[in-house]
Amino acid sequence: MSKLKNIKAIKQMLEGKHKTQTKKTVSFDKKQTVKREVGDVWTDDKGQEWEQKKGYKVKAGKFQKLRKELKKFPNCKEGCDSYLDPGHADLKMKAYHGMCLDCVVEMEHKLKLEGKYEEYEKKKMLANAEAWLRQAEFEKDVLKHSVQANFINEDGSIEKWGGLNEEEVIERIERGFEKFKKDFIDKLKEDLTKKDDESE
Helix, strand or coil, rough: HHHHHHHHHHHHHHHHHHHHHHHHCCCCCCCCCCCCCCCCECCCCCCEEEEECCCCCCCCCCHHHHHHHHCCCCCCCCCCCCCCCCCCHHHHHHHHHHHHHHHHHHHHHHHHHHHCCCHHHHHHHHHHHHHHHHHHHHHHHHHHHHHHEEEEECCCECCCCCCHHHHHHHHHHHHHHHHHHHHHHHHHHHHHHHHHHHHC
């Protein structure tokens, strides 16, 4: 008997007369539905802000405005909209210059036309070298602390390695790094001035 009911239900569904298809609902709310376009932002009756995306809507969170600000390129020229769809190169240039690749190229071209590019290039190279040296100095400090470290075995006992004079090793590390740092900066400045002399 249940098979006949199933067949009858399927037949009604195919004709569009099944009770689930003809069921009427009554509502006392005369709420109008508004068709939103992609990118529309609105506030509902509860004060919640929403944004229409392609095929769905998104509730605006507490940090949405902050995220939008962080996505922007702060040093780009006015009217530049690269932040809407940044590429990998744009994001890399944002880290260095705070601008998109197109604005960096335009800025460097302008500096070349004004004859200021070589000075700009020197400053950038020195700044990069100093940043690298700061990282190297941090690693030097890590090395110094590892010389002073005691080693803890699996059983919890503390082992101190002998044969090393900690103060002497630390002093050698410090002296070696300071000499390297001075030589590195001097060599870089010498190379930059040599490059200037060759270009003139």
